[in-house]
Amino acid sequence: MPLFLKQTINATTDLLVWKITEDVATLFKNTPLRDVHLARFEKMLSDTHRCGFLSVRHLLKAAGYSDLNLFYDENGKPHLSDGKHISISHSFGFSTIIISAENVGVDIEMQREKIIRIADKFIGSEAAFLSAENQSLYIKNLSVIWGAKEALFKMCNSRSLSFKQDMHIQPFNLDETVGNAYINCHMTDFSKKFYFHFKEIDNYTLVYALEKES
Ligand SMILES: CC(C)(COP(=O)(O)OP(=O)(O)OC[C@H]1O[C@@H](n2cnc3c(N)ncnc32)[C@H](O)[C@@H]1OP(=O)(O)O)[C@@H](O)C(=O)NCCC(=O)NCCS
Structure with missing residues (x-):
């Protein structure tokens, strides 16, 4: 197609x-x-x-x-x-x-169990609101966070940004398909708020990020 x-x-x-x-x-x-x-x-x-x-x-x-x-x-x-x-x-x-x-x-990513194994590499402040109780929802939430951080990385194009330490995804609801995030870079004084939107397509998660709310 x-x-x-x-x-x-x-x-x-x-x-x-x-x-x-x-x-x-x-x-x-x-x-x-x-x-x-x-x-x-x-x-x-x-x-x-x-x-x-x-x-x-x-x-x-x-x-x-x-x-x-x-x-x-x-x-x-x-x-x-x-x-x-x-x-x-x-x-x-x-x-x-x-x-x-x-x-x-x-960013678009296939939703896979593998993301649970690498979560520790990119989850930082988000651990405060994430729950691993329901595995399927956990994978969906991790996929949104991963996609949002990849999208932010592509916007900022800076190798000095750490997914875990510098990028912070604010609590979001899977049903609402929107969220916001901020970057506080520990190596530079760069600090900025971003907005992201996500959607599920088959078993994939697509996330796009903007500097303005819509
Ligand atoms: C570059 C990177 C963002 C690509 O992401 P990916 O999931 O491997 O692949 P995607 O298909 O989503 O994106 C690939 C596209 O990103 C784009 N891209 C590559 N480098 C880029 C950069 N520095 N800035 C913006 N976009 C970039 C390219 O268009 C590329 O596709 P193309 O070469 O076919 O045109 C990723 O490899 C990366 O380097 N991430 C940051 C490193 C990191 O910290 N990772 C995880 C820590 S736990």
Whole structure:
């Protein structure tokens, strides 16, 4: 299935999701790639990664862009040639992009038990409101927190940010699909509030983050 979702978030922000059901050859057909991106694509080890990468180019097309409008900085953060902000994520069967005049971040993750094993690496202040009593809800809550922190990381593009110590997700309700977070970086004096929204798509959690409330 091609374009799964195209949602206007606010006057200058669009969210697009691709459900990846095509194979590499189908996604590759008629997809222009800059030489540098083709070289990267050819080095990818798995078809899952290749499909994720190519499906993002189809999302760009659906948003009125192409791979020729996309470039990456030295940290791997994507940028658009017209100066708009873009954030990208792919995970197995889905990929997503968010494009905005404002700084934005997006993440999509498959909900997996594995996240419980790595929770200690990224859960800090959130331990105060998290409950592990119901495993299924615990995985959903951890997936939202992980996705929100990945989205914030992509917005800030700073290697000095610790997911555990510097990023704080405020208590949220799975039914409300919104939340807020703040960053207090212990290595710099950077401090800022962010807003995030999340949605479940099949067994995936998608989170996007904004600097303004909506
Ligand atoms: C870069 C990072 C955010 C990517 O996240 P991921 O879950 O592995 O993969 P996703 O599919 O969600 O995102 C990948 C996309 O992020 C984007 N990206 C890469 N580096 C980025 C950066 N520095 N800033 C913003 N976006 C970035 C790219 O567009 C990339 O996709 P593409 O290269 O195919 O275009 C992640 O690997 C990372 O480095 N996280 C921070 C490190 C950390 O502290 N991790 C966990 C601590 S417990």
